[in-house]
Amino acid sequence: MNRKIAALAVAAVVAGARLGADEFTKKDQERWEKEYMSVVTKGRELFTSPKLGTNGVACAQCHPNAANTHPETYPKFQKQLGRVIALREMINWCLQQPLEGKPLALDAPDMIALEAYVAHERRGVKLTPGKH
Amino acid sequence: MKRIVFGSLVAAGLAATIAVAAERAAPAPPLGLPPVPVPAANPQTPEKIALGKKLFEDKRFSSTGQVACATCHDAKKAFTDSPLATSEGIEKAGRKLTGTRNAPTVVNAAYFDTMFWDGRSPSLEDQSQHPFLNPVEMGLKDHQPILKIVRSDPEYAKAFVQVFGKKGSAISMTEVTQAIAAFERTQVAGDSPFDRYYFKGDLKALTDQQKRGFDIFVNKGRCVSCHVIEQTTALFTDNRFHNIGVGINAVQNDVPALAGEFLKAKATLAEVDKKVLADKRTSELGRFAISRGFEGLGAFKTSTLRNVAVTPPYMHDGSIKTLREVVVHYNNGGVTKEGDPVNDFLSSGIRKLGLTDPEIDDLVAFLEALTSPEYASLPSAARVEVKR
């Protein structure tokens, strides 16, 4: 048995496969970065779309380049909901209130995309959870 | 080992002593409410509270000897005069005089930053002196009759010495109103089914319908921004003033003229008290009478919603009889009759909600969950049977 496993291992190494748990290459990184940016791009599309709500208002109308969304401050106490929330709950608040639409499921791909875009436009800003 | 045990016993004993002392100083607030704000100049004592209750219920402090604070703020009706739309004061020529505004409850008034529907009084201490002098409330010309009684009545005299160390002409309206305020500060009530659900985690405290109503309250109904619920307490008021389109809609076209007249009249605060209860059209100016600013036009203080189900009718003029009709008013976007024109100065937090009939029922059911145990036996005559 041991000889068979050892042989397989050698074969795997020879084939170029990696056995390490979290080993990744620069190529992996670039590919995943692209995957991420594709979702960010989708998020930007949604963020500027007049179809998210029912009145034609787009997020970008009040938040150019997602300014004034403060993703770095979440979770925080949100006055408009009366409790501590995560960012995506505030996204849902905006969908329902100024955009007069319906909330997204918290794990909906569109929600992830919106969050990704918002966070991307705020990259590099220090995390300050709870800041009003 | 022994030393540690001893130390912790001492610590526990100390904590217990401190706790007892604290309790004597101020009872723990009800579930869902923060500690009652008490001004340093008017600390609570049991004797002062008892004196305040007596003053609160004393009918002699009116021109006819028939009207006390408790007349319109009746403890048996959660400190209101439900179901009266506007309160009734002294009787004149066989008829009880009435004003323009609905008597708010005293319960939890201690948590307001200002008193009266238009916030013209900055404190409980200040507030109680005004109804005595209002022609449609107690009808006194000045406070002298009150002072005469509290200075000469032997029971009062004894109490004032005990509480304030004052007697005779040293007793002033300051002491009287401080005692009344101290009594009012004890009228706080929380621990409603909502409080037990939200702050204690008792998931059975609300019915499924009430849970749906709670969700509407926070989200689709847009209630929570003014009728505040927070993470650990819920005052159900933001202590601000908003024009939600009650009453003002009827005088919309007259607002510029009314406002102009009011400003020209340059009323003092005491005169405002009389003016707003005397003239309905002036009353509709609301907070403007105090703030003199556009933002105050037709604006009234956000009421607490605690015990709202047992204190109909609703709004500053008592014009809305049931909770369901209240919710419909908001659902219509700030008009009582759907399709009526919205007034120009409507608070920008108010707009059509798009609630369905079942959602309206759910929200009303939630509002009924805000009644504290001490008032739970009062008739919740607030809901109209929905016929579908």
Next chain:
Amino acid sequence: MNPTDLAGRRDFLKGMGKAVAAGAVPISLVKLAFADPALDFSFGYISDSHIQQISGTKFVNNWDRGLIRAVAETNMLNPKPDFVVFGGDLAQLGSKPELDHGAEILSKLRHKLYCVMGEHDYYLDLGEYWSKLFGPHNYSFDHKGVHFVVLNSILTHDEWTYNRWPSAEQRMLEMAGLDNPNGSPFMVGEKQRAWLAADLAKVAKTTPLVVFSHSPLQKLYKGWNFWTDDAEEVQALLAPFDKVNVIYGHVHQIQYNQIGRISFNAVMATAWPWPYPNTYAQAEHAMPVLTVPMNRADPFFERDATGWQFVNTTSGRVALEYNLYNNTNRTVAWNPASGKPEDRVYQDPAKQVPPQIHY
């Protein structure tokens, strides 16, 4: 609310009991102090209403209410302002229904109205319907010793305007996105600068100038078109005058600045507030250091951080008083001691309040 710094003729508060809070009818009145009191006057300024059609006769209720309220309050001013200016962006996508709906709301104003062109009004039909409703795109007039100039400062390169886009609708949509990388910088343009030069040549250098413009006539942040590409050339035309005031819209926020002898004052939008450029972490900007930001909005209250203003003109200088719904009003007025526009209350950093911190 602030006690207003109004001329004696407008004293709502005189004689009021001390017990009443020192509130005042909130107005953005720019007060210019003239040596000759007969020349003091005031005018209202309503801007950026962005009336937006959803479909048919349905318009975004939020923006409608902003304009309705501005008109209602302007009508309540006593004494009446001499005239009212609409600062541009009446419509959101420049369509006839939007312009008509906006014009209908404005028609309730009981004052003479002067209008300034905004990009949201212009780029669908290049201002053709606008002219039918409101007249020329740029013009000037004199009033009580002050020379007023109205510029159309949201023009852009001909190539972008005429050749870039397959349809007028597309062109309007592209310009409508504030942060749209396909946008194009605003400018007054050579032709209009020539008109301006000729117009100003007839005006004495001692005559106070007030210029109404939609874009800032400065270069603040190009990414959001808080920008006028030929700002330097336009400023050079204004510079020879003793007292110049530029009042502009577009930015949906309180801004003010002083460049040489030119004071710049932004007006608020009635529709919605915009973030300050310094809150966008990925870009550089040139926001005037002078500006004390307006209070941050509570988005639940649709009118928060929106407003309307009135300009008091005195001695060739303007003072703007901003009406911040739900917040204390602000006054930005010329300070003769420092030679700059300043906030009457909050200019000193020690006096600023937390809602004025934007990040």
